[in-house]
Amino acid sequence: MHNDIREVLYSEQQIQEKVKEMGEMISRDFEGRNPLVICVLKGAFIFMADLVKQIAVPLEIDFMAVSSYGVSTKSSGVVKIIKDLDVPVEGRNVLIIEDIIDSGLTLSYLIDVLERRNARSVTVAALFDKPARRTAELDADYKGFVLPDEFVVGYGLDYAEKYRNLPYIGILKPEIYTK
Ligand code: 5GP
Ligand code: MG
Numbered sequence: 001m002h003n004d005i006r007e008v009l010y011s012e013q014q015i016q017e018k019v020k021e022m023g024e025m026i027s028r029d030f031e032g033r034n035p036l037v038i039c040v041l042k043g044a045f046i047f048m049a050d051l052v053k054q055i056a057v058p059l060e061i062d063f064m065a066v067s068s069y070g071v072s073t074k075s076s077g078v079v080k081i082i083k084d085l086d087v088p089v090e091g092r093n094v095l096i097i098e099d100i101i102d103s104g105l106t107l108s109y110l111i112d113v114l115e116r117r118n119a120r121s122v123t124v125a126a127l128f129d130k131p132a133r134r135t136a137e138l139d140a141d142y143k144g145f146v147l148p149d150e151f152v153v154g155y156g157l158d159y160a161e162k163y164r165n166l167p168y169i170g171i172l173k174p175e176i177y178t179k
């Protein structure tokens, strides 16, 4: 285990099993609907890569980057598109891939943007959910693990751009982000 990690919440293997289950559900539900799968950068990049391998229907992928946290551990509440999609979403069955839902502000903003661009349907898959701090009224259609109200890193999620490469999800030692 990495020295800055206080506790591993879910191991690499537990995550892989969950991602496989989610992929199977998505495959069933999207039969014949060829989704446009949108990765919300950067945090969802590993989840997206693992998840699409478990989805059996034809699909396309695209990427979007939004700002939310900067280097702090709390949402600013201000969402800005840093990188937009390359393809139009009009008429598409969009599947948004998010790493974690915390306040829900980022996702509710994104859903709104995609609906205003006339996506045919907007569905959300999030690997992690922290319902304790939700301020926006919203839930994921496909959800992996419900987490306690702790700041987590690994499996794509960072603190100040570090720890994204850890294959598990864990809680950082508090002294790492309070010093
Ligand atoms: P929200 O808008 O739902 O508050 O969260 C937006 C984004 O903040 C998430 O997609 C994720 O990238 C980041 N975030 C939320 N909670 C955590 C956390 O516990 N750890 C890390 N590393 N990022 C988080
Ligand atoms: Mg994210």
Ligand code: MG
Binding pocket: 043, 069, 070, 157, 158, 159
């Ligand atoms: Mg981050």
